[in-house]
Structures are given as C-alpha cells and as structure tokens.
Amino acid sequence: MEWMVMPEHPMMFGFIQFVYLTNRSIDEFKKSAVPDFICFDAQKCPALLATITPINIIHGLTCCNISNLINHVEFLDFDRLILTFPGIIRNCWTRDIETSCANSSYFHCNQSLKCIPYNRVGDGIADCFHLEDESFNACHLNDSNRFTCESNPNQCLLPVAVGNGLPDCPQGEDELYAYTSSLVKLMPFASLCNYYNDYEGPVLDFMETDETNCEWWPCNNPYTRCDNFWHCLNGIDELNCPNTPCSLNEHECENILLGLSYCLPLNHIFDKYIENCSDPLATRQIYFYNGTQNINNDYLSWNNTKCVTTNEICRNSNFSLIPKAQSHACLYENIHRSWQYNTAVHLVHHIGNLCYFNAKRSDQKFTDLFFKAIQFGDFPPINTNHSIPNISKHNQEKRLIPKTDPNFISYCHRGIAVLHSINQTKICLCPPNYFGSQCQWQNQRISLTLQFLWRSTASITVIFQAIIMLIDENGQIAPNFEQITYMPSRDCDTKFNIYLLYPNRPKNLSHNYSIRIDLFEKTNLNYWSSWYLPISFSFLPVNRIVSQLLIPDIQQTTSCSLSCGKHGKCMQYINNKSLFYCQCNQGYYGTRCEMSYECNCSSDSYCLAPFICVCPLYKFGTHCYLKHSICQLSHNPCKHSGLCVPNDDRIDLTGFTCFCSQDYSGARCENTNNQIDIHLPDRIIEQTSFLLIHLITAIKNAEHQRITLMKKIPYNQNILRLYLSQPFNILLLQIPNQYYYLGILREIFRPSENIYTKIKLRQRCFSIDELLNNTLRNSGYLHRTKYYPLLCRQYLQMRCFYDNDLLCICDIDRFSNCFFFNHTMNYDCQGYNYCENDGQCFQNNETCPTKSTCVCQDCYYGAKCQFSTKGFLFSLDPILSYHVKPNVSLIHQPLIIKISIIISTIMFILGLISGLLSILVFHRVKARQVGSGYYLLVSSITSIFMIIVLTIKFWQLILSQMSLINNRSLLTFNCILIDFVLKVLLASSEWLNACVAVERMISVIHYTSFNKKRSKQLAKLVISSVFLVTIITQIHDPIHRQLIDDTDDDEQRIWCFVEYSSSIGIYNSFITLCHFLVPFSINLITALVIIKKIARRRSNIYPEQSFQDHFQRQMHRHQHLLCAPCMLIVLGLPRLIVSFSKRCMKSAREPWFHLIGYFVSFIPSMLTFIVFVLPSKTYKKELHTIYEQTMRRFRRIT
Structure with a gap:
C-alpha cells in the first residue's frame, strides 16, 4: 500500500495529520478532500485510543480510518473538513486516561479521567468532558477571590467567570449588576431606563434589571435627548434638535407614499382620549387640527401640557401607571411598545393618515454609554465681556497621489519601485528589513520598539535626542544606527518602531551583540543618560525587543570604577546598575577610549563616534551641516514667543512643533490658557x-x-x-x-x-x-x-x-x-512614583503626563518629599522658607516673616550690646584673676560672633528665598559654612559656660586652698580644647551639605540640604545631644553642689543656727554664683523640649513652636552680661570703674 502525507507537517492543532492513498485520481480528490486515514500523537490525545481501531502506517504516530472519527465523509474542500474536528479536539482536551493525580494541587475529573489545576475549576470553561470541574464545590478551596453565587452558596466562581456574558450561577447573578462586587464591571449610568434591556443572551429571571423601577427617571434627559427615538409620549426629547428641518416647537412628519414632509406645530397636535385603557385592544391615536373649533372635550392638546402621560390620555382611569408627574420633569413610563411606536398622525374629522412621526427605531441601543455634559449650564455664569477668540485654522496641504499600475507597485514587494534613467529601468527602494533586487529577501535584524517616559516636578521645555546603537562584545558600534528626537509633551504616548541591522550579511555568529541607547539634551547637546538592552536569543534571524525607558529627571552624574584612560569617563547604565561603559571624549573611541579619529561633524555638533554626529536643534544631516529653515524665519511661526522645534527631517522638512509658555497653548501657541x-x-x-x-x-x-x-x-x-x-x-x-x-x-x-x-x-x-x-x-x-x-x-x-x-x-x-x-485612586503616577517617604504622586495629564507633583506626608517637605522636619531640628530653612514670597518686597511679606525680622533685629542689638559690655568687663585684669574670667571673656567674644553669624544666616535665607540673592557660589559657601559655624559657636559657648560653673564649684569646695594661678593656666588649655573638640565632632555636617534646586510650577526654591547615612545620622543625633545635655547637666549639678556646700560650711561654723537658716542666708549672699547656672537651665529648657518632643513640624503652616525654640536656643549664649556680670559685685564694680573712666575721657574730649 502506497500513501502520502499532505501537508507534510501537522496542519491541525499541532498533532493531527492527513494521510492519502496514492491510487486516488485527481478528479476524485477534487470531488472530496477527505483523507483515507488520520494519524495523531497518542501522547497528546490518549482519549482517542478508546474510540478507534489503530493502524500502523507512520512510525511514532497512531493512525486510524477516517470513518472511526467522522460519520459523514463527503466534503468538497479542506475548510468544510476542518469544521468537523472541534468536537474531536474537545475530546482530546477534556478526556484522559489518568485514574488519579500525582500532584495534590490538581483536580481529578472522575468521569473524564483527566487532571487539571485547581485554578481552572469554576472558571466558566469546561475542562472536564462531563463538566465535573464546573459543578464541583470550589467554596471548600477557601479562595477569597472567588465569587459566591447567592442562588447556590456551594458554587464559587473564579473572577474570569464573573461578568463574562454567560450565566454560571443558577439564577445568573454573576452577570447581574445589582449584585456588583469589585469583580463585576458596573453598568454605565447612561444605559439605565432607556427602554432597552441591556442584558443580552439567554433571558434570566432577574428581579432587577436596567429597565425596572424607573418611575422617577425623566424620559427627557441628556442621554435620550435627540437620539431619533421618542422616549416621551409627546416626543419633547426630540423637539428642537440640531439639524432638524423644522422650526421651533415643530415635529417632522413624513408621508412616504406622497414623498412629502410636514412640520407640525406642537400647539396643533392632539391625543384622542381613550375611554377604557384597561382594554388590551385599546390604541393610542394622534391627530393634527389647525381649525378654530374647540375640540378639547374629546382631544388632549399637546400645547396645554408639558408632559403627555397615560393618566391624561386615559379618561376616567381607575389606575395609575406612574407617579404623578412633577412640574419640571416628564417621567419614564413603562408602557406597551405599541403605544410608544404608534406614530401615525390623523386629521380630525377625516379618514386615513396624514403622515408618520419619525419616532420609530429598531431594537438597538438608543443612547451611547458615555458621560455627556448636556444641560449643565454654566457655573459660575460666563463673563459677558468674554468672547471666544477667532482661532485661525491652518489648512493642510493636500497631496495628490497619481494612479499607478498595480503591477508596477507590486514589483518590489515591500519596497517602492522607481523608474531610472532614459530606459525607465525599474529600481527598488527597500525598507531596512528587506533587501534584494526586488526587496524579496529579509534582513537579519533587531526589531526594536521603544517608549520613553519623562516625569518632572516642573513644566519645563526639554527636548531629547536618543542615539540607538548596536554594539558587539568588544564595544565596537555597528555602522547602522538610529536617532530619535523625543519631546515629552508631544511624544509621551508614542511607540518608536525601528530596525537595527547587523554589520554583516549574514550576521557573524561569533559576535554577541547588545543595544546601547545614549540620550542627549537637544538644546545644548549635554549628555543625559544611557540604557543597556541585551539580545537574549542571538541565534534568531529576527529579534523582537520591546522596552519602556524611564528618563531620569536630572542628568546622570554618578561615577564608577571602570578605568577609561585620559580621554573618557566611566558611566553607569541607569537600567542596570552593575554594568558600566566608557564614554569617550570627542575624537576618541574604543572600549577604553584608547583610539582617536578625526571628527567630521560641524563645529556646533557633538561627535559621538567616527560616523555618528549628534546635531543641534536647528541642524540635520549626516554631518550636521544642513539647516532647518522653517524655525529660523524672521517671523516666528509660533505665537507669543513659543519655541519652534523642527520635526524629524526624514519625515517632513517643513513641519514643526511649538512649545508654549505657561500662559499659552494650542498648535501655534495661539490660545491664552x-x-x-x-x-x-x-x-x-x-x-x-x-x-x-x-x-x-x-x-x-x-x-x-x-x-x-x-x-x-x-x-x-x-x-x-x-x-x-x-x-x-x-x-x-x-x-x-x-x-x-x-x-x-x-x-x-x-x-x-x-x-x-x-x-x-x-x-x-x-x-x-x-x-x-x-x-x-x-x-x-x-x-x-x-x-x-x-x-x-x-x-x-x-x-x-x-x-x-x-x-x-x-x-x-x-x-x-x-x-x-x-x-x-492610587496616586502613584501610573507606577512611576518618585515621591519619597510615602508621598503621593499626581500628574498633570492622565494619558500624556509631562509633570508630576508630590503630596507629602506629615513632617516631610520638598518637591519630592525628600526633606524631613523630624529629629533634632536645628535649621531655620524648613521653618521659614515656605513663608517667604519670592519676588515680593519685605513690606508685603507674611506676618511671620515680619515678626521674625523684628525678633532677629532685637536679638542682634541686645546680643551685640551684651557681648561688648561683657568683653569690656572681662578684658580687665582684675576680672581675670581666676580661670572663669578667661572662660567668660572668650564666651563673650563667641556670643558676638554667633549673633553676627545668626543675623547673616537669617538675612541670607530671607533674601535668597525672595530671589534677591542668586549667586550660586555664594549660596553654596553659605550653605556649607553658616550652619556649621553656628553649631560650633553655640556648642562652644555652652561648654564655656559649663566650665565657669565647674570652676566656681571647685572654688567653693576647696575654698581657701583654691589655686588661682593654676586655674588661669588650666583655663587657657581648656578653651583651646573646647573649640578643637567641638569642631572635630561637628565636621561631618559641612561634608554632607549641598545646595538643591527644588522647583515646581508653584514655587522655585533653593534649599541648603544635609543628608546623612543611617550611621552618620545616629552619630549626629548622639553628638547633638551630648553638646546640649552634658553642659545642661553640669550647670544643674554644680548649682546644687554650690548651694549645699556653702550651707553645710556655715552650719558647721554656727551650729546654733539651723541648716535651713544658713541655706537661706547663703543663697542671698552668694546669689551671683547661683543665678548664672539656674538662669542657663531655665533658658535651656525650651530647646530641650523642642529636641525631645515627639511632634515634628507637620507642615509649614505651624511654624511658631519650632521658630520660638530655634531663637530661644541662642539666648543663653547672648546673656553673658546679664547672667554673669550684673549679679556679681566684683564684676559690677569693674563695670562701674569702666563707666567712670569712659565719662572722664568724654569730658576731656568735650
């Protein structure tokens, strides 16, 4: 027996083949294409073995006579033959020979002997031949995502079976929107009560549909208005519609037989009263009458009522089909269709029909399903002075395509045929994916689809140039590259489809290629970032790669460790942080930029490689010598100073795109926003x-x-x-x-x-x-x-x-x-939420976003919520910056700024006076007989420097936020040093005051044996140590400070920002506490020791008096020793409370608590004169001496 397989490979479902005997004639084959035998892979369909008689024809396949599978075998062609096989295939898919399932996560079809995963049980699709998987009680699987049928609580459906158009529950509630859950799509509001049942397919016993309980629904609403169907009995929903041939308050009425059309005024149309509406044979009759006779006794005039209702048509009716119509709404009436569709118009006292209203429509959806803004009105009312501008429309050039011979067009297959020279020789221009004399061969290539995404905190005009290159494992760039001009506001939703061709045909299989994409800012040709795309299946002749690339909002500046020699620098791929490459300087190339070349690009372009030139905005061409003239005309085609950007020169040399400023929009910036x-x-x-x-x-x-x-x-x-x-x-x-x-x-x-x-x-x-x-x-x-x-x-x-x-x-x-x-709604900017610290991200457009805005959680601020007010707040920037209005004079600044200016000025004046007086006192030799005099002298000098630096810090912050100081170098210098110097001076001052308290305690303890000379020597050493240790412990602060631009459309600010790592942050918190708590504790402890020692000593000398009496007397006598530490303790408490308070500054609207705490923290260092000089008789005597000497000198001069 001779036979043949046709076609050679399985043509049906991947495992069924047709076998024909070779003794069949061609005529027989034309009459019937039915094969003699069918062969299949038994492993893929073991269930068929039980229904056939196997025949050994082809090795590895099971064959049988066609009659074993198909009863009727007379078919003319393959198409009709194939239509009989779905039933056979269903047997293969739903039957098997497995008596049990080896995997416990599989469901066993007991009758069909097949194992299927449990996630296919109850999905609305029969995977078992006898439907065991759909009748199984899947509720026992404890899957919270399943939908439980109310009509059968033992039936739980997968989400894919809910709302799929087929009822799977006994009463079809999985398709009923009244039982809507998050799994079911809601019925559009416009579909409700429109005289059309939106449930298609089998009729289900629904208690609630879209057409039930519509008694309060107006028949004339935005979704029934002017849809060519009369939802109201008098057709007011179709009255005065656009494009109607009739005048105001007229209905069109057509007489098809006569070919005439009438416009019937509403005041001449009547309904004849019906005596018995309960009669099923009762019909509605509409009349036209323009005579003078009063016919209101028998007819209802449409002009006398806004809403024609069945209650009004039915005379002496003893039932009510609808609630009483309200004066401002004609309500839905659930009446018989014949009443609604009876649109014949009769003449009063005449027999026959005058015409028919065009109110009838076939059973289809009468309304679209989308939201309409009809009858909204205008709120607030439109300004009467406003006029809609006359926007000129620019006519597009019409291109006439001449008719061409179809044979000529098809000559080049996927290419374009052109005629060359006098002989009119056909030449084919092939696309990149084809080659050959007639474009008949496919190129080995990379088919690449790219979509760029750009997110920014400010609406800035940015244009990018992307260079897509094919590189091998040695870093060599293939000569076939592509360039794309990407403009976020125009191309945000664009998918760029390009082909990258291999350098050799056929491609060299010994090379491993990958894709590198370099991005440049078009306006200044600054490098922005790079991506790396691997080619996973290099053996394929055509590789299909799709990628979505997120452009960072700032230029890439991260350095890496790859050695690139003198003529390049190491760059990191932003989509793969573990991969690096060398970005070569212009004129150099190679994996390490070790080779040079002569750049042939124009002087204002960028040489990326020996054959790649990145052109500036208004130039194009291989070497960037050609100019775009459309945007360099004397008259800018973009109005209101819009930026003109040429389109891709490969598509259109005369096209352009306008980038408008914030106040304008439109194709040519012609509209004011x-x-x-x-x-x-x-x-x-x-x-x-x-x-x-x-x-x-x-x-x-x-x-x-x-x-x-x-x-x-x-x-x-x-x-x-x-x-x-x-x-x-x-x-x-x-x-x-x-x-x-x-x-x-x-x-x-x-x-x-x-x-x-x-x-x-x-x-x-x-x-x-x-x-x-x-x-x-x-x-x-x-x-x-x-x-x-x-x-x-x-x-x-x-x-x-x-x-x-x-x-x-x-x-x-x-x-x-x-x-x-x-x-x-999840405000995460479609999955690209760059807001830090759990901030919410908002976009300016849902489909084409170009700007994002962050809403920060409590205690965070900044355009990206990157700044925090948590922890030890010792900076004026987050407290006051948001209150300063840019480009506004001081007079018009908010109240908190004015109050802060007053406080700062008062502190400066008082601090300067206190410091100068203290220096005058402690500079005298008599005031420095012990070490405390030296401590207080240096503390006084420190307080003057501190109050000066604080004033500079305050005014620098105010003026920079007012945009009056814009010098970047000055702002950077101040950012790094000012807060650091303030911290050092404040901590040193507190330590010096603590040293005074310690020395006074020692003097009280040693009393007569106190060594004054040694005290002065030790003081000089301690003072140097205090400043040295304080600087060393605070040196981490300026290292981690930087100036950051924080811009959005509302505010454009420059922040002095310090960011610590977790370990440095812990250290900073610890050292800040030490510099505050240790001097604070020393003052407190020494005050208690001094009081106790003096009182105890006096009690021992005069035992006849009680310890309490001595304590009170010594308190009064030595109050100058006690006032200083006690006052420092009291003044230090606010700062202690602010530092340890769990509350942060939740928003810039509640600054007072932290503002007061900030200023109060400087007061103890400014009060050296009040705290140490005035309570001391010795120091006051020296002050009095200074005063007398000054007055004597003044008298001599005058």
Whole structure:
C-alpha cells in the first residue's frame, strides 16, 4: 500500500495529520478532500485510543480510518473538513486516561479521567468532558477571590467567570449588576431606563434589571435627548434638535407614499382620549387640527401640557401607571411598545393618515454609554465681556497621489519601485528589513520598539535626542544606527518602531551583540543618560525587543570604577546598575577610549563616534551641516514667543512643533490658557494646606477623562490660581480624604476664559449616606441608582452628590447626571512614583503626563518629599522658607516673616550690646584673676560672633528665598559654612559656660586652698580644647551639605540640604545631644553642689543656727554664683523640649513652636552680661570703674 502525507507537517492543532492513498485520481480528490486515514500523537490525545481501531502506517504516530472519527465523509474542500474536528479536539482536551493525580494541587475529573489545576475549576470553561470541574464545590478551596453565587452558596466562581456574558450561577447573578462586587464591571449610568434591556443572551429571571423601577427617571434627559427615538409620549426629547428641518416647537412628519414632509406645530397636535385603557385592544391615536373649533372635550392638546402621560390620555382611569408627574420633569413610563411606536398622525374629522412621526427605531441601543455634559449650564455664569477668540485654522496641504499600475507597485514587494534613467529601468527602494533586487529577501535584524517616559516636578521645555546603537562584545558600534528626537509633551504616548541591522550579511555568529541607547539634551547637546538592552536569543534571524525607558529627571552624574584612560569617563547604565561603559571624549573611541579619529561633524555638533554626529536643534544631516529653515524665519511661526522645534527631517522638512509658555497653548501657541481664580473660605484653609483639583472632561463617543491635580494653598491668601490649557466640563475641589466641592461647570469649554469662582459651603457634594434611608442605601447598584434623579428634585439647593462608584451633578433640569468616579485612586503616577517617604504622586495629564507633583506626608517637605522636619531640628530653612514670597518686597511679606525680622533685629542689638559690655568687663585684669574670667571673656567674644553669624544666616535665607540673592557660589559657601559655624559657636559657648560653673564649684569646695594661678593656666588649655573638640565632632555636617534646586510650577526654591547615612545620622543625633545635655547637666549639678556646700560650711561654723537658716542666708549672699547656672537651665529648657518632643513640624503652616525654640536656643549664649556680670559685685564694680573712666575721657574730649 502506497500513501502520502499532505501537508507534510501537522496542519491541525499541532498533532493531527492527513494521510492519502496514492491510487486516488485527481478528479476524485477534487470531488472530496477527505483523507483515507488520520494519524495523531497518542501522547497528546490518549482519549482517542478508546474510540478507534489503530493502524500502523507512520512510525511514532497512531493512525486510524477516517470513518472511526467522522460519520459523514463527503466534503468538497479542506475548510468544510476542518469544521468537523472541534468536537474531536474537545475530546482530546477534556478526556484522559489518568485514574488519579500525582500532584495534590490538581483536580481529578472522575468521569473524564483527566487532571487539571485547581485554578481552572469554576472558571466558566469546561475542562472536564462531563463538566465535573464546573459543578464541583470550589467554596471548600477557601479562595477569597472567588465569587459566591447567592442562588447556590456551594458554587464559587473564579473572577474570569464573573461578568463574562454567560450565566454560571443558577439564577445568573454573576452577570447581574445589582449584585456588583469589585469583580463585576458596573453598568454605565447612561444605559439605565432607556427602554432597552441591556442584558443580552439567554433571558434570566432577574428581579432587577436596567429597565425596572424607573418611575422617577425623566424620559427627557441628556442621554435620550435627540437620539431619533421618542422616549416621551409627546416626543419633547426630540423637539428642537440640531439639524432638524423644522422650526421651533415643530415635529417632522413624513408621508412616504406622497414623498412629502410636514412640520407640525406642537400647539396643533392632539391625543384622542381613550375611554377604557384597561382594554388590551385599546390604541393610542394622534391627530393634527389647525381649525378654530374647540375640540378639547374629546382631544388632549399637546400645547396645554408639558408632559403627555397615560393618566391624561386615559379618561376616567381607575389606575395609575406612574407617579404623578412633577412640574419640571416628564417621567419614564413603562408602557406597551405599541403605544410608544404608534406614530401615525390623523386629521380630525377625516379618514386615513396624514403622515408618520419619525419616532420609530429598531431594537438597538438608543443612547451611547458615555458621560455627556448636556444641560449643565454654566457655573459660575460666563463673563459677558468674554468672547471666544477667532482661532485661525491652518489648512493642510493636500497631496495628490497619481494612479499607478498595480503591477508596477507590486514589483518590489515591500519596497517602492522607481523608474531610472532614459530606459525607465525599474529600481527598488527597500525598507531596512528587506533587501534584494526586488526587496524579496529579509534582513537579519533587531526589531526594536521603544517608549520613553519623562516625569518632572516642573513644566519645563526639554527636548531629547536618543542615539540607538548596536554594539558587539568588544564595544565596537555597528555602522547602522538610529536617532530619535523625543519631546515629552508631544511624544509621551508614542511607540518608536525601528530596525537595527547587523554589520554583516549574514550576521557573524561569533559576535554577541547588545543595544546601547545614549540620550542627549537637544538644546545644548549635554549628555543625559544611557540604557543597556541585551539580545537574549542571538541565534534568531529576527529579534523582537520591546522596552519602556524611564528618563531620569536630572542628568546622570554618578561615577564608577571602570578605568577609561585620559580621554573618557566611566558611566553607569541607569537600567542596570552593575554594568558600566566608557564614554569617550570627542575624537576618541574604543572600549577604553584608547583610539582617536578625526571628527567630521560641524563645529556646533557633538561627535559621538567616527560616523555618528549628534546635531543641534536647528541642524540635520549626516554631518550636521544642513539647516532647518522653517524655525529660523524672521517671523516666528509660533505665537507669543513659543519655541519652534523642527520635526524629524526624514519625515517632513517643513513641519514643526511649538512649545508654549505657561500662559499659552494650542498648535501655534495661539490660545491664552484659562486663568481660574478660586476664592476659598477660611474653613477650608484651616483644614488643609493643599487641595486636590479634579477635572472631568466629557468626550464624544468615548469614556470621560479625569485629571487630578494637587495645588498648594498660598500662605495667608484666600485665592487659589490655576492656569489650565486642557479642556474640562467639571472642576471639583477635594479636601484630601474629606469633602468634595463643586467649583466650576461648563457645558461647553471656552478657551482663553478667565473664571472667578467662590467656594461656598452649599457647594459641597453630599454623600448618599446623608440623603437616602438605610434600605435604599444598602440596596444594589441598579436599584439604588434609579432613585438618584429624584434626589436633585428633592434637594433644590444641592449641586452634587456621590456614592462609592458614581459622582452626580444636578443639571439645570434637576436631573442627576452621573459618571463613574474612583474615590480610592492610587496616586502613584501610573507606577512611576518618585515621591519619597510615602508621598503621593499626581500628574498633570492622565494619558500624556509631562509633570508630576508630590503630596507629602506629615513632617516631610520638598518637591519630592525628600526633606524631613523630624529629629533634632536645628535649621531655620524648613521653618521659614515656605513663608517667604519670592519676588515680593519685605513690606508685603507674611506676618511671620515680619515678626521674625523684628525678633532677629532685637536679638542682634541686645546680643551685640551684651557681648561688648561683657568683653569690656572681662578684658580687665582684675576680672581675670581666676580661670572663669578667661572662660567668660572668650564666651563673650563667641556670643558676638554667633549673633553676627545668626543675623547673616537669617538675612541670607530671607533674601535668597525672595530671589534677591542668586549667586550660586555664594549660596553654596553659605550653605556649607553658616550652619556649621553656628553649631560650633553655640556648642562652644555652652561648654564655656559649663566650665565657669565647674570652676566656681571647685572654688567653693576647696575654698581657701583654691589655686588661682593654676586655674588661669588650666583655663587657657581648656578653651583651646573646647573649640578643637567641638569642631572635630561637628565636621561631618559641612561634608554632607549641598545646595538643591527644588522647583515646581508653584514655587522655585533653593534649599541648603544635609543628608546623612543611617550611621552618620545616629552619630549626629548622639553628638547633638551630648553638646546640649552634658553642659545642661553640669550647670544643674554644680548649682546644687554650690548651694549645699556653702550651707553645710556655715552650719558647721554656727551650729546654733539651723541648716535651713544658713541655706537661706547663703543663697542671698552668694546669689551671683547661683543665678548664672539656674538662669542657663531655665533658658535651656525650651530647646530641650523642642529636641525631645515627639511632634515634628507637620507642615509649614505651624511654624511658631519650632521658630520660638530655634531663637530661644541662642539666648543663653547672648546673656553673658546679664547672667554673669550684673549679679556679681566684683564684676559690677569693674563695670562701674569702666563707666567712670569712659565719662572722664568724654569730658576731656568735650
């Protein structure tokens, strides 16, 4: 027996082949393509073995006669033959010969003898032939993600089976939106009560559908308006629609037989009263009458009622089909379709039909399912002085494509055919993926799809040039490379598809290639970053690689350890931190930049490799010598000083893109952005420092768009100002995790409009928990939403309300226009949240974001929430910086700034006076007879320097935040040194005061044996040691300080920022506590020792008096010794409280506690004169002597 297999490889499901006997004639084959035998792999379908008689034809396959599997074998072609096999394949997929499952995580089909994973049990798809997997009680699996059928609690479905259009529960509640859970998609609000049942497929016994309980639903609403179907009995939902041929308040009526069309005025249309509406044969009759006779006894005039209802048509009716119609709404009527569709119009006193209203429509969805802003009105009212600008439209050039011979077009397959020279020779221009004389061969290549993502805290204009290169293991760059110009605001959603060709054809299999992508900023050609993409399956002729690349918001400056010689530097790939490469200087190349080349690029371009030139913005070409003329005209094509950027020269030499400033938008920056001023009440300002701005935009025939912005409330202001270029219909304000307020409604967006809106408490959106009773509140989605239109008519002052899934606006007709609104949105910038310390990330656009904003948790601040007010707060920057208004004079600065200026000035004057007087006293020899005089002299000098540095620090902070000091070098110098010097001076001053207390305690203890000379010698040594140790222990601070630009659209600030590692942070906390607590404790302990020793000594000398009497007398006599440490203790307490307080400065709106603590910490060092001079008789005597000497000198001069 001779046979053949056709086709050679399995054509069906990968394991079934057709076998034909060779004795069949061609004519027989034409009549029937049925094979003589079917062969298959028995391991892939063991269940078929039980139904066939095996025949040994092909080694390794099991074969059988075609009649074993198919009853009817007369088929003309392969297509009809293949249609019979799905049933056979189902046997293979759902049957097996396994009596048990070796793996316990598998489910065993007892009848079908097949093992399947448990995650396929109850998924709505029969994996067992006898449906055992779908009837199994999967609730015992304890899978919390499964949906439990209410009609059968023993049936638990996987999420994929819920809402799939097929009822799997006995009563189909897995498809019923009334039982909606997070697994089921909610029915759009526009689908409710529209006379169309949106449940397709088998009819289920649903207690609630989208067309039940619609008694309070208006028949004329934004979703039924002008859809060519009469939802109201008098067709008012189709009255005065656009594009109608009739005038105001006229219905079109057509007579198809006569080919005529009438426009019937509403005041001439009547309904004939029906005597018995309960009669099933009763029909509605509509009449037209324009005579003068009064026919109101028998006919209901449409002009006398706004809503034609069955109650009004049915005379003497003893039933009510609907609730009584309200004066401002015509309500839904669940009536027989024949009433609704009976649109024939008769003439009064005449027989026959005049015409038919065009109100009938086939059974299809009458409304689209998307949110509309119809009948919103305008809130606040439109400014009458506003006019919509006349925007000129630029006509696109129409390109005429001549007709071409199809054979000529197909000559080059995937290429383009052109005719060359006089002989008109056909030449093919092939795309990169094909080659050959007729583009008939495929190139070995890399098919690369790239999408760039850019996130920034500021809306800045940035243009990037990406160089995509194919490199081998030796770092050699293949000559076929690609360049892409990427503009975030234009190309944010663009996927770039490119081909990278290997340098040899066929490719050299001994080389391992990879992809390197270098990114440059186009405007200045500065290097930005690099990515590395491996080619995993290098043996494939075509490699398909898809990658999404996140562009860092700052240039890459990280150094690495790879040696690159004198002519390069080591760079790190941002998507693989463990890989490095050498970025060579211009004119050098190689893995270590060891080879040189002559750069042929233009002088203003960048030489990346011997054959790669990165061109500046307005140049192009292989060597960047060609110029883009479109953007270098004398007249800028972009209006209002917009930046003109040429398009890709490979696509269009005359096209360009305009980058607009913050105040303008449009294709050519022709539109002024909408300025929105929102006046906030004090109640809102007291609750939060920022608001969430939700912009809702209705899009025709598409899902509505939602953009959520975060906006900081300016300090000491009630006006929140926004500049918006994106269209919107609704603007909502939200206090985070609290209330919504309706700010603006615009039925039609008007560009270049200035809007002022004042937020009042009555604009708050109510929760349905405040509006509905418990029964309705706890009912299902479908049932509950049917009552929403009633809420706007009940609460006439309410503007909006919401539930867990919807947010509803009360329009001018008091209809509840609702749309889906996610109240628990994850603000993580679509997974690219760069906000630190659990900050929330907001984007300026949902589909094409170019700017991100961070909302910080308590105790954090900065554009990225990178700064903290936790721990030992000893910096004025986070306390006052946010209160300083840039580019505003001191007179108009906030109150806290003015008060701080007063405090700083007073401290400077008093500190200077105190320090100078103290120096005069302690500079005298008599005041320095012991070591404490030296301590106090140096402490006085230190206090003067400290108060001067503090004043410099204060004014430098104020002036730099006011943008009056912009010198980067000066700011960096001040950042590194000023806080460090303040820390050293403050700690040294406290240690010197502690030394005074220790020496006085020693003098009291030793009394007459106290060595004054040794005390002075020791003091000089201690003073030097104090400054040296203090500097050494604080030297880590300037090392870790840096100047950081923290910019966003609201504020552009420069911060002096210190960031420690965890170990240095612990050390800093420890050393800060030591410099404060140890001197503090010394003062406290020495004060107690001095008091006790003096009292005990006097008690021993005069025993007749009690210890208490001696204690009081010595306290009075030696109060100058006690006042100093006691006063230092009292003045040090505020700083101690601030340092150990668990509370941080949660936001810049509560600075007073920390501001007072900061200033108070400097007071003890400034009070040397008051604390040490005035209480001492010796020092006051020296001060008096200085005064007399000064006065004598003054008298001599005068």
